[in-house]
Amino acid sequence: MGSIVTAILVLSVLVLVHELGHFFAARRLGVGVLKFSIGFGPRVWGVNRRGTEWVISAFPLGGFVKMVGEHGEEPDQEETEERSAPPDPSTSFENKPVWARMIIVAAGPVANVAFALAVFWIVFMAGVPTLLPVVGTVQPNFPAADAGLRPGDVVAAIDGKPVETWDDLTTVVHGSAGVERSFSITRGGETITVRITPRSSPSTTVFGESTTVGLVGITPAGEFTTQRYGPLEAAALSVRRSAEIVRLTLVGILKIFQRIVPADTIGGPIMIVQMAGKQAELGALNLVFFSAFLSISLGLFNLFPIPVLDGGQIWFLLVEAVRGRPMSRRAREITQQIGLALLLLLMVFAFYNDITRLLTGGGSQ
Numbered sequence: 001m002g003s004i005v006t007a008i009l010v011l012s013v014l015v016l017v018h019e020l021g022h023f024f025a026a027r028r029l030g031v032g033v034l035k036f037s038i039g040f041g042p043r044v045w046g047v048n049r050r051g052t053e054w055v056i057s058a059f060p061l062g063g064f065v066k067m068v069g070e071h072g073e074e075p076d077q078e079e080t081e082e083r084s085a086p087p088d089p090s091t092s093f094e095n096k097p098v099w100a101r102m103i104i105v106a107a108g109p110v111a112n113v114a115f116a117l118a119v120f121w122i123v124f125m126a127g128v129p130t131l132l133p134v135v136g137t138v139q140p141n142f143p144a145a146d147a148g149l150r151p152g153d154v155v156a157a158i159d160g161k162p163v164e165t166w167d168d169l170t171t172v173v174h175g176s177a178g179v180e181r182s183f184s185i186t187r188g189g190e191t192i193t194v195r196i197t198p199r200s201s202p203s204t205t206v207f208g209e210s211t212t213v214g215l216v217g218i219t220p221a222g223e224f225t226t227q228r229y230g231p232l233e234a235a236a237l238s239v240r241r242s243a244e245i246v247r248l249t250l251v252g253i254l255k256i257f258q259r260i261v262p263a264d265t266i267g268g269p270i271m272i273v274q275m276a277g278k279q280a281e282l283g284a285l286n287l288v289f290f291s292a293f294l295s296i297s298l299g300l301f302n303l304f305p306i307p308v309l310d311g312g313q314i315w316f317l318l319v320e321a322v323r324g325r326p327m328s329r330r331a332r333e334i335t336q337q338i339g340l341a342l343l344l345l346l347m348v349f350a351f352y353n354d355i356t357r358l359l360t361g362g363g364s365q
Contacts (some may be wrong), residue, residue: 003277006287008060010276012038014112014295015063018302022065025104032068032091038272039063052286053244067093067104098321105313112299113242114293123259127226131166134221142217149185149218157184165227166220169297173198177214196315200307208262220335245296307339 026033026055030049039057069092092347093101133155138145155163158172159182172181177200198214205211229237256262279290303311308354312335320326327335 002278007090007276009013010287010291010294012060014115014291014298015039015060017111017115017295018108018298019063021107021109021114024103025063025107026067026093029096029100029104030091031093031096031104032088033065033099034068035064035066037064037066037256040051069094098317102314102317105317106303107309108297109302110293112302115241116245116295117238119288119292119295121231121234121243123285124229124234124237125231127228129224129285130164130227131220132223132225133163133169134223135218136221138217139217139219142215143196143199144216144218147183147196149183149194149196149216150187151221152187154186155183156186157183160184161170174213174277177201177212207252207260209255209260236307240293241298245293246300249297249300296362306343307336309339312336312339 037055039060041058124320135153176198180197201215203213279286305311
């Protein structure tokens with residue numbers, strides 16, 4: 001139950017961020033907003049402020065912003081009755097230039113990415129627990145044991161380059177299969193230098209592909225420090241972390257189409273609930289990082305060129321900009337129906353994978 005509540009809270013925050021992006025862009029560009037809804041279905045709570053009906057609905061998996069004149073639609077009877085006068089035509093979404101509409105549509109995904117950047121920036125400034133390069137165990141018959149490394153040794157540098165974290169150490173070792181390196185080791189207040197050649201070992205990438213990495217046969221001692229960064233360095237790290245998430249996400253999608261990554265890795269709401277619960281158990285910081293990752297994923301997903309998503313609407317606007325006139329309503333309706341069908345098929349497939357994992361025990365760790 002706790003996992004479900006956590007997942008709903010996380011998703012609600014991300015949907016709120018996404019829809020606020022659309023809302024503020026619309027308001028800034030002079031477009032009227034009739035309704036701002038978090039969730040779908042029956043209305044649970046609502047209030048009218050400055051011509052916008054703010055609503056929380058029964059099913060929190062999503063949300064929407066309804067703008068004046070969007071897709072040529074008129075306000076429904078209930079919305080009209082709540083207003084003393086009909087909306088001003090000058091505030092209509094359809095009456096704005098293409099570039100303005102494109103900014104409004106793109107503002108939702110952009111807001112999700114900006115939210116992740118802000119989260120990472122704050123976390124990096126507040127401090128991140130970092131695993132230190134302190135040796136915990138030394139495996140026999142491995143290069144580290146042959147070189148005389150002992151538990152408690154600190155790897156201070158490799159080939160003269162400082163090693164500050166265990167990740168620094170891992171990156172160099174994994175990329176040095178069969179290549180001799182000079183390790184500076186701090187032991188009992190003294191610094192010694194040993195030469196170690198990481199052994200080639202088969203491994204797999206995050207996408208399950210076979211690869212080869214270097215190993216020396218040591219494990220971390222589990223000693224941590226809190227690493228804090230200044231505003232500029234934290235900003236650079238947040239951009240780097242976000243860009244890496246974008247890259248891995250896009251590469252992962254490509255590899256699914258290439259059938260390198262199994263399609264059954266696609267997950268839906270049940271997987272999100274499980275992952276949110278697991279991250280919450282590991283600590284607040286893990287949940288915050290997971291939320292930022294999910295926010296970027298939501299932003300990217302909405303940019304896919306599927307007509308019912310923001311990316312599809314951007315494609316419609318690009319076509320309008322090239323043709324000099326919008327697509328006919330009939331053409332948009334047909335493409336939106338196709339897009340909705342594809343989206344529903346994807347959701348059904350994701351649910352199928354989620355349920356299959358539950359039934360086969362794949363959901364538990």
